[in-house]
Each structure stands twice: as C-alpha cells, then as structure tokens.
Amino acid sequence: MKLENDLLLRAARGEHTERIPVWVMRQAGRVLAEYRATRAQAGSFKNLLMNPELAAEVTIQPVDILGVDAAILFSDILVIPEAMGLPYRMDEGKGPSFEQTIQTEKDVENLSTDHVLDNLKYVFDAIAHTKRGLNNRVPLIGFAGAPWTIFCYMVEGRGSKTFSLSRAMLSKNPELAHRLLQKITDATIAYLNEQISQGCNLVQLFDSWAGILNKDTYSMFALPYLEEICKSVNTVPLTVFAKGAFFSLEEMGKLPCRTLGIDWHTSPEFARKMAGSDKTLQGNLDPAVLYGSEDFIIYETKHMLDQFGPQKYIANLGHGVYPDIDHEKLKLFIQTVQAYQFNRS
Numbered sequence: 001m002k003l004e005n006d007l008l009l010r011a012a013r014g015e016h017t018e019r020i021p022v023w024v025m026r027q028a029g030r031v032l033a034e035y036r037a038t039r040a041q042a043g044s045f046k047n048l049l050m051n052p053e054l055a056a057e058v059t060i061q062p063v064d065i066l067g068v069d070a071a072i073l074f075s076d077i078l079v080i081p082e083a084m085g086l087p088y089r090m091d092e093g094k095g096p097s098f099e100q101t102i103q104t105e106k107d108v109e110n111l112s113t114d115h116v117l118d119n120l121k122y123v124f125d126a127i128a129h130t131k132r133g134l135n136n137r138v139p140l141i142g143f144a145g146a147p148w149t150i151f152c153y154m155v156e157g158r159g160s161k162t163f164s165l166s167r168a169m170l171s172k173n174p175e176l177a178h179r180l181l182q183k184i185t186d187a188t189i190a191y192l193n194e195q196i197s198q199g200c201n202l203v204q205l206f207d208s209w210a211g212i213l214n215k216d217t218y219s220m221f222a223l224p225y226l227e228e229i230c231k232s233v234n235t236v237p238l239t240v241f242a243k244g245a246f247f248s249l250e251e252m253g254k255l256p257c258r259t260l261g262i263d264w265h266t267s268p269e270f271a272r273k274m275a276g277s278d279k280t281l282q283g284n285l286d287p288a289v290l291y292g293s294e295d296f297i298i299y300e301t302k303h304m305l306d307q308f309g310p311q312k313y314i315a316n317l318g319h320g321v322y323p324d325i326d327h328e329k330l331k332l333f334i335q336t337v338q339a340y341q342f343n344r345s
C-alpha cells in the first residue's frame, strides 16, 4: 500500500524531497500529556510496551498531536537482552536495571537466541496494531539497540557515566566480548527483519554509548557488527545513530546503510565532510534549545536547516526530547522545519 506521506523514505533513499521530513527521537513519551495518561492506564512503562493496543496508541499520538512525518514504534532497546534471558526492570527516576549481568564464559553461553522472536511477539503485535491505526498516513520506524550499547547494559546491569565494567571486558577478555557481541548481533538481525516483515518501513540502530569508546575500539568492537547488521537487514532503509562517535564518522560513511544520525555535538558541516556525499544525514538540534524562547527556537532550527541543506536530510533533535519540554515548543520546532523554504537563488 502506498503511503500518503513518504517524505522520510524518499529522503532516506537519497531521492528528491520537496520539503524536509521531520520526526523526533522520544516523540512517543513523557513530553505528551496523552502519553502520560495512557502510561498511567497501563500501570507501568513495561506494561505499556507489552500491551500491543496501548503501545500502538502511544506510537500514533505524536502523528496526531505533533504532526510529525513518521511514527516510531513505542518499545525499548532493552527488550533484546530480556528476550535472550536477562530480564530488566524500569524504575521511575532510576532508569533500567538488570538483576543478572554478563561476566563469564558461562553467562554468555547461557544466553539464548533460539526464542527471541517468540519472546518478542508482543512487539510484532504492536506493529500490526500500529499499521492499522496509521492507515498508511506516514512511515513506521522500527528500531533496536546497536550491539555495543546492548552489550553495555548486559555487562553493567544499569546505566553508567563511564561503563567501565563494559570497557574492562574489552581489555581483559576481548574474545569473550566478541562472542557476546556476535550473539547480540544475531538476535538483532532476526528481530529487525521480523519488524520489517510486520510492516516497519525503515529501521534505526541506536548506539547510545558509542561515545565512550575511541576510534580504535569503535572499529574493533562496534563497526564490524554494525556492518553485519546493515548487510543482513537490507530490504528497507537503515539508519545508524551512534551518539558521540564523531571520531568514527568517516568509517561510518562506508557502512552499507542509507542514513547516519548526527548528535548535537557534531556540526553539520563536519558531518557532511566526514560521512561523504552519498549518505542521508539526520539530526541534530540540541534538545536544550527547546527550553528557549520561540524566536530562539525558530532561529536555531532555521540555522540548522541551512547548514544541512535541502536534500539527503531528515530533521530531528541531536538526541531524545527531554520529558519536561513544553510540547508546544516541540511542535514549533516541527512546524518550523515543515514550513521552511530554502532560498533557491
């Protein structure tokens, strides 16, 4: 079925777009009162994402309320460790935590990739519900965590500023680290391909903790797995968003993916120069700009658009929207992008 608005897909494929498509990381979230109400109805974050009807409802809310050019599936990157045998908790104000973590050879052996798709049936049901609710208005983005970021949560068991336990494993037992990264990669490929079979039109890999590695360790422990996923998930456009990995942008420009997500630390000019002319870029307004005045938001947004240019570009923030942002300010960002006319002279 043809999409009414396929701007995002055309931009991702590098085709001409008459205006710039825009969506926002974490658009389905606490920034919307409607999300908070549905979440209260579900009882908890995990109940919400495991309930296909309610997950579909919050996935579609930003399309109706904010007018974004794409929906992103409401789920979490941590469903993959859970489906492999490591359950997690999400506590209000504390973030995610795992009771068991991965430290030894035996721990890695015990992780199973055999039932990942069965265990994640609720995600695929949520995609089916969402597709029905969207009724081909806009594309649906699927996603997963990148292997390195999932590895960080599995080894550390929680968020961390330094993820030093995870980096310690790279130094102490690189072979074990590679075995774990390969297992996560295998599960992720199956998961993303099933999301696509169920109707996702584009998929994004979130490498949220890329920035704690360096060029060499990112080349060794992250890029080969990203490359394998890009090669094996190739029926829709794929976006790699490696937060903080400006040092590897040139290498990422060679990945067989269509789009690179750019964080707010990286200037558009630098990103274009390093990533090469073929890639579509996505990003990268500092989410904190949305705390500013209306004039400031409009000025900063237009400045960003001018720097990225009108083609091979998808507007977004440089990371997820903060939950205490006024949603009217978020809407102003979206509408500023959608109304922008480039000076053609």
Ligand code: CP3
Binding pocket: 024, 025, 026, 027, 028, 029, 030, 039, 045, 072, 073, 074, 075, 076, 077, 078, 090, 092, 093, 095, 096, 143, 159, 206, 208, 320
């Ligand atoms: O709108 C969307 O972007 C789709 C939904 C989405 C969520 N998480 C919902 C969510 C997506 C794409 C994610 C990805 C995700 N989850 C990432 C990668 C992106 C990034 O932010 O770097 C990471 C690292 C996670 C793990 C995770 N989930 C953390 C660290 C937290 C706690 C932080 C917080 O804001 O409280 C979550 C919880 C989470 N995931 C929320 C949402 C809407 C907030 C939970 C709530 O409603 O209380």
